[in-house]
Amino acid sequence: MNGKTGWGDWWPSALVPAPEESGAPPLLEPDEPPPFEIVNPTGQANALLICDHASNRLPRRLGRLGLTDDQLQQHIAWDPGAAAVARGLSARLDVPLILGGYSRLAIDLNRPLASPELIAAESAGVRIPGNQGLSAAERNARLAALFLPYHQAIAELLDAHPNPELRLISLHSFTPWLAGQLRPWSVGLAYGRDPRLAQQLRPLLAQQADLLVGDNQPYGIEDSYDFTLPTHGEGRGIPHVMIEIRQDGLQTQAQIARWVERLACIC
Numbered sequence: 001m002n003g004k005t006g007w008g009d010w011w012p013s014a015l016v017p018a019p020e021e022s023g024a025p026p027l028l029e030p031d032e033p034p035p036f037e038i039v040n041p042t043g044q045a046n047a048l049l050i051c052d053h054a055s056n057r058l059p060r061r062l063g064r065l066g067l068t069d070d071q072l073q074q075h076i077a078w079d080p081g082a083a084a085v086a087r088g089l090s091a092r093l094d095v096p097l098i099l100g101g102y103s104r105l106a107i108d109l110n111r112p113l114a115s116p117e118l119i120a121a122e123s124a125g126v127r128i129p130g131n132q133g134l135s136a137a138e139r140n141a142r143l144a145a146l147f148l149p150y151h152q153a154i155a156e157l158l159d160a161h162p163n164p165e166l167r168l169i170s171l172h173s174f175t176p177w178l179a180g181q182l183r184p185w186s187v188g189l190a191y192g193r194d195p196r197l198a199q200q201l202r203p204l205l206a207q208q209a210d211l212l213v214g215d216n217q218p219y220g221i222e223d224s225y226d227f228t229l230p231t232h233g234e235g236r237g238i239p240h241v242m243i244e245i246r247q248d249g250l251q252t253q254a255q256i257a258r259w260v261e262r263l264a265c266i267c
């Protein structure tokens with residue numbers, strides 16, 4: 001930590017005790033992967049790519065949270081295809097990239113700490129047995145092992161980034177069907193109070209005739225729902241956008257390569 005941004009900026013001491021006071025054992029065992037991965041940290045492009053929902057891995061101590069292997073492959077556990085596009089873009093544009101290392105079902109890296117969806121008891125109609133009735137110590141163990149290190153790493157990347165023209169691009173994917181409704185957009189650009197980057201990218205994406213581009217659809221950015229871009233983008237005055245790609249466009253290597261090329265051309 002270099003002192004510019006610390007956990008204290010986000011840690012709601014009134015909500016939960018600090019992790020060292022919780023008494024819980026560390027969630028991750030020493031041989032497990034770290035809570036985040038940084039790719040191309042010295043990339044020279046004037047952006048940072050972020051992929052909150054890159055992985056469906058669960059910490060060993062959490063087992064499968066009572067879910068089946070099939071359920072853990074579904075969108076409730078991660079954003080299928082998003083990490084592959086992010087890695088491709090990072091290489092193609094020479095952009096640093098940070099990816100979350102564990103499933104959003106362990107803790108959602110893009111939810112505010114007070115959100116009931118931070119550690120979801122249910123997701124898209126699926127009850128998550130391993131997330132029912134957690135103690136404060138169990139919640140704190142997940143915050144301390146997964147959430148806080150990830151966001152601290154983003155803060156450090158931004159502190160260290162020398163480029164004053166920095167942009168933040170958060171990559172997600174969304175399921176084509178939710179609650180029986182088809183979502184028609186091929187891709188969505190989401191923004192909150194800062195539409196600058198979305199406004200730059202939208203006309204470029206919309207030029208691609210086969211794409212239906214969502215304007216804050218299927219999701220926008222809201223303080224009650226999102227954490228990553230409100231904290232690191234809006235919080236620092238950095239132009240930012242969330243790009244959501246529909247998951248049925250990310251099922252093959254060829255589709256993923258196509259999205260990498262599309263986004264590389266407009267970014």
Ligand SMILES: [Zn+2]
Pocket residue numbers: 052053078079171172173
């Ligand atoms: Zn996502």
